[in-house]
Amino acid sequence: MSDPKVLFSALFEPRRVALIGASSDVTKTTSRPQRFLRKHGFSGEILPVNPSRSEILGETAYKDLDAIPGEIDHAYILLNGASAVRALADCGRRGVKVASILAGGFADAGAAGASLQDDLARVVRETGIRLVGPNSIGTVSTDPAVALTANAAFAVETLRTGNWGLVSQSGSLIGALLSRADARGIGFSRLISVGNEVDLAVGEIADLLVDDPKTKAILLFMETLRDGERLARAARRAHDAGKPVIAYKLGRSDIGQELARSHTGAIAGSDATFDAFCRRHGIARVSMFESLIDVPALLVDRPQSRRGGHRVAVATTTGGGAAMVVDSMAVAGLDIAGPPNNLVNWLKPFGISAGDGKLVDLTLAGAKPEIVAGTIERLLADEGNDAVIFVVGSSAQFNPELAVEPLLRFAGSGKPFAVALTPSAEKSLALLTAAGVPAFRHPESCAEAMALCLLRRPPQPVPRLAEPSIGALDAMEAGRVSGFDERRAADFFGALGVPMARSMAVPDAKRIAAAVGEVGAPVVLKILSVDIPHKTEAGGVALGIPDGQTAAMAAREIEKRVKAYAPGARLQGFLIQKMERGLVEVILGFRRDPLVGPTVTVGLGGVLAEIYKDASTRLAPVDEREALEMIAEVKGLATVRGYRNLPKGDVAALAKTISAFSTLAHKQFASVAEAEINPLLVKRDGEGVVAVDGLVVLG
Template identity: 50%
Template sequence: MIQLRRALFEPRRIALVGASSDPSRLTARAQIYLRKHGFAGDILPVHPREAEVLGERAYPSVADIPGTVDFAYILLNTPQVEGAVEAVAAKGVPAACVLADGFAEAGPDGAALQARLVAAARGAGLRLLGPNSMGVVNLNARIACSVNAALEADELPAGRLALVSQSGSMMGALMSRGAARGIGFSHLVGTGNEADLSAAEVAALLVDDPQVDAILLFLEAIRRPELFAGLARQAHAAGKPVVAYKLGRSPYGAELAASHTGALAGTDAAADAFFRRLGIARAHTLEGLLELPALLVGRTPLPRPRRAAGVMTTTGGGGAMAVDCLGVAGVEARPPDAAAAAALDAAGFPQHGGRLLDVTLAGTKPERVASALGALLAAEDTDLALAVIGSSAQFRPGDSVEGIVRAHDAARAAGNPKPVSAFLVPQADQSLRLLAEAGIAAFRTPESAADCVRAWCEWCMPREVAPAEPFSHGLPERPDEADARRLLAALGLPSGFAVLRSPDDDPGGISWPVALKILSPDLAHKTELGGVRLGIADAAALKREAEAMRERVARAAPDARLTGFLVQPMARGLGEAIIGFRRDPEVGPVVMLGTGGVLAELFRDVSLRPAPVGMEEAREMVAEVKGLRALAGWRGLPRGDLEAVARAVACLSRLAASGDVAEAEVNPAIIGPEGAGITVADAWAVHA
């Protein structure tokens, strides 16, 4: 681990395989940037015909380089990369980076080539960044081993944020955006396709660096999800927040991310649940990725966030924008409570009981701003204080920032865990720089302000979850609903039912009236095909309905294999839920709870978690589903057995221990009165 960290971030001898003597070529940039930005080690160009490349002695092959090599950047075209990796591995280089694309993202042939690269590297103990990687930058050590054009800048401000990005172009974009407002980086690493080293593994190497305060992740896909848990625990123990921006929030973004990196795309809701479980803060805006760390560095997650903020403004319109955007993000701008009101009275601020403390008429001198923010921080029902500053931020940066800095410093000195933050309405680069230097989160837009405040409220500690307990079951390759119900029974969710192989079969001692459903491994949705009949009163009616159902479904779905009929007693309840399990292609097993019945897909009122979950997390999921809140006794309505719903969620989540189940679902689960449990009305399972 130490050797790999040094090879990646502190190399003293760097081989540039495929370096160009033409300074206008892309493959010449790494050498130019290394020297331009102060690299004092050995640059070792590899060129088959040149004795010298851009003033440095060149070598015809990697094998001809005398002595050891710490790091190799392979700049060759795709067809030549495999041979170069083999040569670098034979030289005993501990780490290398591959610039070229055309591997897993290019289809089966590219994926096979990528697999051969990894096999050759692993056989020799070589670790690979990429392919499709723009290299490694360590600004504190003055190492700029990259071809990113942002390194054309004469000055690269060093800072204490480390960026690990699957997109090479975003390394330069974020570095330049940060530089414009005084936010500097310690490291920038492009992981590309992550054939070997993943974003989580690279980020973990940076956690213990004393020059790193926070780690930023720009992700197109979540690869090696099992490594993120270790990163999250290590970072939390070190007091260094991890902030992620991930593509794929829309189906189109997921499609582009997958085509760019050759990775499978999962659901964005599953990614949200994954990050929340691990205590990784997620930014939904690019600005937020830069701005959020200042809210988190030096702090720990709030034990009981209120999802509320105290907002002070020197501009009515700007304050209203902030309040509006906070509300859209699910954060309330809350009027001062008793404690804050008392502090405002003592400071001589007139109050109107509104959600916005407008101090324009009361005076915006630094001492007044500091007093107002200090009073808002005294509130017991908010998570932070937000200052909204108008034109003075642009024309009087020193004065506009001083009061915010005073409030920030006073809160820190008093041990107040709530941060002070600022949204600057005009374009105010100097004020943004001053706030960044003071370690205060400053936002350039109301949307990113709301995004970061939301992320602060949702930020939590990594959650340790015991692995799912194994259980025995026998799910066939093509299960029907009866097979799915037997699987649920093995998990601890039994349901009373009978299976009829023909309409003449006797359902046994089942209670009337009953529901009748067609059995088929090919029909996940039976209602639309006439494969469900409810309220059947007796055996004669059951036989008639079964005969008619078989003919009806056979006409509607002639290719479906019909395996019989399922009969179960009718049940009534106070509400319906959907409980599901699936193996997400990115983050792995997830469990879902939502509003159930035929409208489940329409409303999409759901809560997700990585599986498995315990009862505490399952109860949290129940509380998050809006459609189930009425069953908690809302406005005197009868209380449903939500504890039984939570138990069912925890039971179904145990499917994480079974590698042969790809999906399973109960929809609907009929929720009985408190203490009466739930009834499995319909079940479905898919073999992996």
């Protein structure tokens, strides 16, 4: 189905819905879709399919799909395993527009399940039917009402309407978000569980929601990324349409990635690469699950902050509560703006000294409506800040009329304004939400939302890649044919524009002395072997060799150590390299990530690279501007950026080299799976950089 409007209608606004495997037993999960559809006001036709029933829960039942007259918009398959595959094939043959499969037990259940999932993919290819799932707990719209789901959370009495769409790879967590949002008075426009994404995946569905007039924000709960190109397109289109895309993704830790793999049957991918993906395409990634329903209030239909604005004024009726919010904001990269003089002077007659610090603490004066309202009014009018947060203490729980109700008038203010509630105060939370004032239960979520509101960047342009030079293509071909030892890797990187240390390869120890004379002592001596990527571990490196005779002796010792370390390794001789020095060692890494594609990483290099893991990652390629941002994010490079009286490094040359290295993303180099330069030495400002070791891994 190629028409997005037809697909959207079949997914979210179907008029005729078949339930294949429907049950009349209300204790069974397979009875829920029919019950929930009617409970929440579905006005279309429900078509239960069950060969042993003529009627199910008051609806005429059919023995099979062929017995149903007319077109079918959406079929929810409530059968398991091979039966679900056969039902999908029947749907495809019958011309059903979209099918969803409830059952798991496919790629999430080992080799046998993966084979069944392959069968589902084959049916999709052969028939053209669109598929949600398997492992999909359903699809829901609130207007018009279509609760096509088996999720027990939809047993609620009423389904609140709203304008946020939720796309989730976890079915059960749709229920968790639904209940948390409902307690706040927040509703959704669309909710969909995509499961294993054999066909329809997060990106394509998010793209449909961009054009949905009833959806103003697109929320994503993700465990992996299967359709990065479609999601990138959706995020960029959503930005142009003024609809924020907000994502929460599992897999920040190794154990989290493993759990996500076991649940979805797909790898979670590197957390750093997903961050890079979100940064490039303008997706607001949140770190807290609660933030999925907290953050949109500060991003949807809200005034844009001034470019680069990050100063937030904070007033409070609880010093400790405000300190938690301020602490979280500082971690998020926001600054606290002090009160303006007109506010300081206005508060003095009330016995409030607001000029002693950056916080405006109203605690001692008590929460009085006129003081609260007057304070916020003056802070919002102050040009010295970019946003305002008010933190409310116990009065939010017991006396909302004192410090909460006065805030309602500031809904839709001319600059970002948010309220953080320290106690559990559900009444105040709902009151503020209903009035359109962004309100938060957690200081961390409040800070995260404000940081995204002020610091979130639009989608970044993808740098254009020039056609590779003939030299780079020739070096690539030589390495592909003969294998990439360090000499061929150096030739390749040099052709890309990476400055490489002067070096010479010799086939054996006999010619080393002469080679040292040509390169110029002191030198580094290295074994050459396509089978030994990490030469130091194999004892294949000798540093600071002063002359040819010493180098020849060192070569024989290196050969002995390497043969003992890796008896079967193929040895191609030695590399004599000019001994170079710099202010700091940098590691450059390139990888074709299975989820997001080519990435480039910059970090503190040398032997410290794996210990400190101090690095910055972006989607490749990057231009020099983005490379400078990466350098600024690596803590260990503070010394070369300019720190106290230490000599500044050639940061411009480093940025240029990072950009050149990232051109490995070009399709002409598609056979390069990974590459690494470690170390790249950064010299003094104006003296450039030089790479002294490189590695290329072909896919």
